[in-house]
Amino acid sequence: MEKFTTLQSTAVPLPIENVDTDQIIPARFLKATSREGFGENLFCDWRYDSNGQARPDFVLNNPLYSGKILIAGRNFGSGSSREHAAWAIYDYGFRVVVSSFFADIFKGNALNTGLLPIEISESFLQQLLSAVHANPKTLFRVDLENQELAVPDRGLSETFEIHPYKKMCLLNGYDDIDYLISLKDRILAFEEQKPA
Amino acid sequence: MGKTIFEKIWDAHVVATEKGGIEVLYIDRHFIHEVTSPQAFSELEKRGLPLFRPEQTVATADHNVPTWNQHLPIPDPLSRKQVNTLEENCRKFGVTHYGLGHPHQGIVHVIGPELGITQPGMTIVCGDSHTSTHGAFGTVAFGIGTSQVAMVMASQCLLLNRPKKMRITVNGQTGPGVFPKDVILYIISKLGTGGGTGHFVEYAGDVFRNMSMEGRMTVCNMSIEMGARGGLIAPDQTTFDYIKGRKFAPSGEAFDQAVAYWKTLPSDEDAVFDTEYHFDAADIEPMITYGTNPGMGIKITGRIPQLDEVSSKENFRKSLEYMGLQPGMSLLGKKIDHVFIGSCTNSRIEDLRLVARIVKGRRKAANVQAMIVPGSRQVADQAREEGIDQVLREAGFQMREAGCSACLGMNEDKIPPGEYCVSTSNRNFEGRQGPGARTFLVSPLLAAVIALEGRIVDARTYAELADVL
Numbered sequence: 001m002e003k004f005t006t007l008q009s010t011a012v013p014l015p016i017e018n019v020d021t022d023q024i025i026p027a028r029f030l031k032a033t034s035r036e037g038f039g040e041n042l043f044c045d046w047r048y049d050s051n052g053q054a055r056p057d058f059v060l061n062n063p064l065y066s067g068k069i070l071i072a073g074r075n076f077g078s079g080s081s082r083e084h085a086a087w088a089i090y091d092y093g094f095r096v097v098v099s100s101f102f103a104d105i106f107k108g109n110a111l112n113t114g115l116l117p118i119e120i121s122e123s124f125l126q127q128l129l130s131a132v133h134a135n136p137k138t139l140f141r142v143d144l145e146n147q148e149l150a151v152p153d154r155g156l157s158e159t160f161e162i163h164p165y166k167k168m169c170l171l172n173g174y175d176d177i178d179y180l181i182s183l184k185d186r187i188l189a190f191e192e193q194k195p196a
Numbered sequence: 197m198g199k200t201i202f203e204k205i206w207d208a209h210v211v212a213t214e215k216g217g218i219e220v221l222y223i224d225r226h227f228i229h230e231v232t233s234p235q236a237f238s239e240l241e242k243r244g245l246p247l248f249r250p251e252q253t254v255a256t257a258d259h260n261v262p263t264w265n266q267h268l269p270i271p272d273p274l275s276r277k278q279v280n281t282l283e284e285n286c287r288k289f290g291v292t293h294y295g296l297g298h299p300h301q302g303i304v305h306v307i308g309p310e311l312g313i314t315q316p317g318m319t320i321v322c323g324d325s326h327t328s329t330h331g332a333f334g335t336v337a338f339g340i341g342t343s344q345v346a347m348v349m350a351s352q353c354l355l356l357n358r359p360k361k362m363r364i365t366v367n368g369q370t371g372p373g374v375f376p377k378d379v380i381l382y383i384i385s386k387l388g389t390g391g392g393t394g395h396f397v398e399y400a401g402d403v404f405r406n407m408s409m410e411g412r413m414t415v416c417n418m419s420i421e422m423g424a425r426g427g428l429i430a431p432d433q434t435t436f437d438y439i440k441g442r443k444f445a446p447s448g449e450a451f452d453q454a455v456a457y458w459k460t461l462p463s464d465e466d467a468v469f470d471t472e473y474h475f476d477a478a479d480i481e482p483m484i485t486y487g488t489n490p491g492m493g494i495k496i497t498g499r500i501p502q503l504d505e506v507s508s509k510e511n512f513r514k515s516l517e518y519m520g521l522q523p524g525m526s527l528l529g530k531k532i533d534h535v536f537i538g539s540c541t542n543s544r545i546e547d548l549r550l551v552a553r554i555v556k557g558r559r560k561a562a563n564v565q566a567m568i569v570p571g572s573r574q575v576a577d578q579a580r581e582e583g584i585d586q587v588l589r590e591a592g593f594q595m596r597e598a599g600c601s602a603c604l605g606m607n608e609d610k611i612p613p614g615e616y617c618v619s620t621s622n623r624n625f626e627g628r629q630g631p632g633a634r635t636f637l638v639s640p641l642l643a644a645v646i647a648l649e650g651r652i653v654d655a656r657t658y659a660e661l662a663d664v665l
Contacts, residue, residue, distance in 0.1 A: 017511045018389055018489050022625040027604040031260060031274035033234035033281050045627045050613060075390040078423060078489070079625060080604075081325040082232065083341035104359075104393055104425055105325060105339055112343035163357065164216045175343070177243070180351035183212060183220060187353055190211040190222055195457075 001114040003173040007095055007142040010067035013132045014059055019072055020079035021106060025088040027080075038084055039091030060092075064136040069096045071128050076117075077106025086113040096142055098149065100125045111166050112175065116142065118149055124158045131156070144170060198464025200361050201430050202396050205336045205461065209319045211353055221356050224318040225252055226348045227304045228291070230282040231259040231606070232323030236346035237285040249352045250290040254313060257282055257295050258303045259324075260606050263569050263596035266296045275607060289349075302572020302598040305329035305540040309413065310574055312442025316431040316458040321348055326540045326622065328419040331428035332412035333435055334461050336396070338426040359425045360470040362395040363463075366403040368477035372665035373656045376411035377542060377620070377639035379403060380418045381483035383475065385493035392424030395471060398463060399429050403477045409438040410546040417541045418622050421490040430462035482655065484527055485624045485637040487515040492624075496642065496654045499526050518626055519634050520614070527636070527652045531563060532616040535647040536629070537640055538569030538596075539603035539621035545578050547620065547640040552584040553664050554644040555591035561650025566593040567609070569601040593647070605630040618646045641665075 029041040046058050054061040070089065076099040077085060086109040089097060097115060100122040110117045120128075131138045131151050141150045144167060150157035162170075169175060180187075199207070211220040226249075228236075233255070240247060247253065260275045270276035279296065286293035294300040300307055305326055308314040314330045320337035321327060323345045330337035340354070347354055364383060384391075397419050404412060412429050419427030436455050439445045446454045481495035492515060494500065502523045506512045516523065537543070537551055548570065560566045568588055570576040576598055579585045585595045602609040603621035605628065611617040613632025620643050624635035636652070641664065645655040655661055 015510075016514070017508050020489065020623075020625045022604075022623070022628050026627055026631070027259075027606040030231050030606060031272075031278050033278055034238070035235050045631050050631065075393075075423070078389050079325065079420075079623060081323060081327075081339035081341055083235075083323075083343060086341070101390060101393070103390070103423055105341060105420075109341035109343065112341060163218065165214065165218045165355070176347050176355050177239070177245075177350050180220070180347055180353050180355065181245070183351070183353070186212055186220075187222070187351060194208075194222070 001169070001173050001175050004095065004114060004116055004144055004170045006144065007068060008139055009069050010137060011069035011071050011128070011132050011140050012059055012065045012067055013129050014070060014072045015129050017073035018075045018078055021077055021082050021085040022079055024077070024085040025082065030082060030084050035087050037091065038088035039093065042088040042092045068094055069098060069140050069142070070094045071098045071125070071132060074099060074101045074122065076102050078103040081105045081109070083109040083113065086110045086115050090115045098125070098128065111170070114170065116144065116170060118142065118160045120149060120158050120160055127156055197468060198466040200398060200463040200467040200469065201334060201428060201461050202336060202361055202398060203467070205317055205319065206358065208317070218355055218357060220353050221319060223321050223348050223352055223354060225254070225308070225313060225320045227308055227320070227322035227327070228253060228255045228345065229259055229304050229322070229324065230257045230278045232342050233285065233345055234278065234281050235342050236349055237289065239346040240289070240349055245350050247289040247291065247349050252352065253291045253349070254308070255282060255286050255291050255293040256301055256304050256307055259600045259604065261296055261599040262607050263599050263601050263609055266597045272608070299573050299577070302574065303540045303543065303600055305417065306544060306571030306575065309333065309409070310442065310572060312439055312445030315439060315445065315454065316435060317461055321354070325420040326417050328424070328426040329413050329417040329540055331416035331419065331426050332409060333439070334428055334431035334458065336426065336428065339420065359396040360394050362392060362397045362424065362471040362473070363469040364397055364399050364473045364475070365401040366399070366475045366477050367401040368403070370403060370477045370480055373482045373641060374480050375639040375641055376407055376414040378483045379480055380415045381485065381490065381493045381637065382480045384418060384422045384490050385483065386475070387422045387473070387491070389421060389489045389491040390423045392419065392422035395424050397424045397427035399427060404429050405432065408546060409434060410544045413544070414541055418490065421622060431458045482639065482642055484642065484652065486519065486521060486527060487512070488518055488624055488626050490622065490624060490637060493637070497528065499524055528654060530616070530652040532618050532636070532646060532651060533564065534611050534615060534617035535564055535566040535643050536602045536617055536619040536621065537567070537643050538571070538601050540571065540600070541622045542620035542640050543569060543571030543575065545575050548575065548579050548584050549582070550640050550664065551644040552587045554641065554661065555593070555648060556587045558591055558648055560592035560647045563650045564647050566647040567596060567602065568593050569596040570598050572598045602629050604628060605633070618643050618652070
C-alpha cells in the first residue's frame, strides 16, 4: 500500500446522497481477476450514455473540475461489499474521499486500498461544496498526521477522526496482513484452547 | 450485566485486543466465490503465503455464472476466466470447491445453511455484503472486502472495531399477506439505508420467533440494506430442527452437545443495547419499493410521498425520474414487463413452493417475462422432485439453473433499459439489474400474483388466494 501523509489538491464535487457501490462500479465490470484498470469504468452509467458517449452534465466530464479529492454527499458507498469500488476511485486518481457519512464496508475497503475516507460534519461538507462550486481552482489541504482538512484560502478547517492503528498503517504504507501474520503464535494458541 | 448473543459470540472469538481497542477476531468459516476472491489469492501468491485454514474455507461459483446450459463452457470469455480462476485457485490452495455442475453449487448464502455448514455461535465471513443472511442461525456473519478476504486466507483472522449493538423488536401478529420480506422492507423503510450503520442488529420478538428458517434468512439477508454490519436471530428449536441431519451438521452425541451450547447463546435478560427499536406487527402490510434504494418502500396500497414529505429532495427527485414515477402516485395498476424470483433473499424451496401454489393451473400475463432462478442446485433438484418446476413451467415461467442472476445482472440475465421488473431480490439501485433497469422489490407472494396479472396488484384482494395469505 502507498504511504499517505499530506495532500494539497483541487477537488471534484459530487453532492449526491446515498451513492451506492453499484453506481461507483456497476457489477458487469467486476469480471477482472486483477486490481487494475477499474478507474476507466468509475461511475460508468452516470459518466457515459448507452452509446458510450460522455454525458456532459456529469461532473467527471466537466473540464472545470479535477483533482485528487472527491467530495460526496451523505452515506457514500452503501450497498455491495465490492472493494472494486474503492479500487476504481483510487485507480481514477483520487486519494481522498470526503463525506459527512460513509457506509461501514466501503470505509474499511478504502482504508485497505490506501484511499483516505474523511468523515466531516454536514455543515462543513456544505461549506466545502460551496467553496469548490464558487471556484473550482480552490485548493484543499489534507494533513493525516494532524487529522485536519483545510481550505487555506477561505480560512476553513475541521479535524477528522481516524482509528490510530489505521492512521499508522496509512502513514507508513503498512497493511493488516503483515500484522496478522506476526500474531501467528497467538492465533495457534487460540485455536488450541477453542472448543470445537 | 448480562451479554447479548452478539457479545457472547464475538467475545468467544477475540484472539487479542490491540492498542486503541482494535480486536483480532477469529473466523470460523470463510465462504468465497469467483468475483471477490481472485485478487486475494494473488495477494497470497505475491507474498508466498499458504492459505492458513483451507478446511474452514468453502468456495462456490454463483455471481457470474449463466443460468442456462451450465453443463456447457461459459460463453462469455471474462466470466469463464473468472470461474476457471476460482477452480484453479481452489485446487492450488486445497479449498473445497462447489463449481458449476457440482450438486452442492449455488448462491453462497443458500448453500452454507442447506449443507449445515452454517451453525449457531460461529463467526462467518464472505466477500459479499449479504453474508448477514447466516445470522438467521445465531451467527456473527458479515460481508468483507477483498483485502479482508486475503487477511482471512492468510491468518483466519480480521482486525476489527467492535460494532455497536442494536435490537429491533417486532411483537404481535402480522396480518394476511405479510411475509418475512415485507417485515424487513418495512423496517428498512423506517430506519433508512444508513440507519443501522456502525451496528450489529439482533431481531427479537414474536414475529421472528414464529418465522421459519427461510423467513429468518430473508430478514437477516437485508440487514446490510439499512447499513448494519450484520443481523442475527437467537437460535431456538426451529433452528436446531433445520440443522439436524444436514450434510455437515454434527450428528449423534455431538449434535446434542452442540445444541446444549447453542442454547446458551440467546441474549441475557439484563443485556443492554446501544440502540433499540420497537415495532408493532399489526402495522406491517405487504410492501413494495418505488425508488432507487431499499429504504424507499411503501405499503402496496400506499402512495409515493410528496416532495415536501421527504428530507433528501434532490435524491428523491432523481430517483423518481429514473423510475419514471411521480410523487403522490399509487403503484397499483402499474403495468410491468418482468418478474424475477431469485437471489440470496428469496430463492429457497419455501419461496418456490409458495409461488407454485399461487400460479398452479394459471398462466402468466402475456406482457410479462417471468424468470425463476433457484438459489442452489439442491433447491432446483428439490423443486423437480416435488413437481414444482413443472407447475411453474406450465404457468409460463422460465425455470433457470442456480446463481445470482438478475439480482445484480453480472451474467447475461439483465433487465433492458427503461423496463419495469418486479423482483424478490434485495436491491433496487439504479442499474442494478442492468443499465437503465427499473426495479420494484417485493415478497415472492406479490411477485407471483403480479406475474399472473401483468400489473402491480394487492394480493389480498383475490378471494382465491385466501388460503395462502
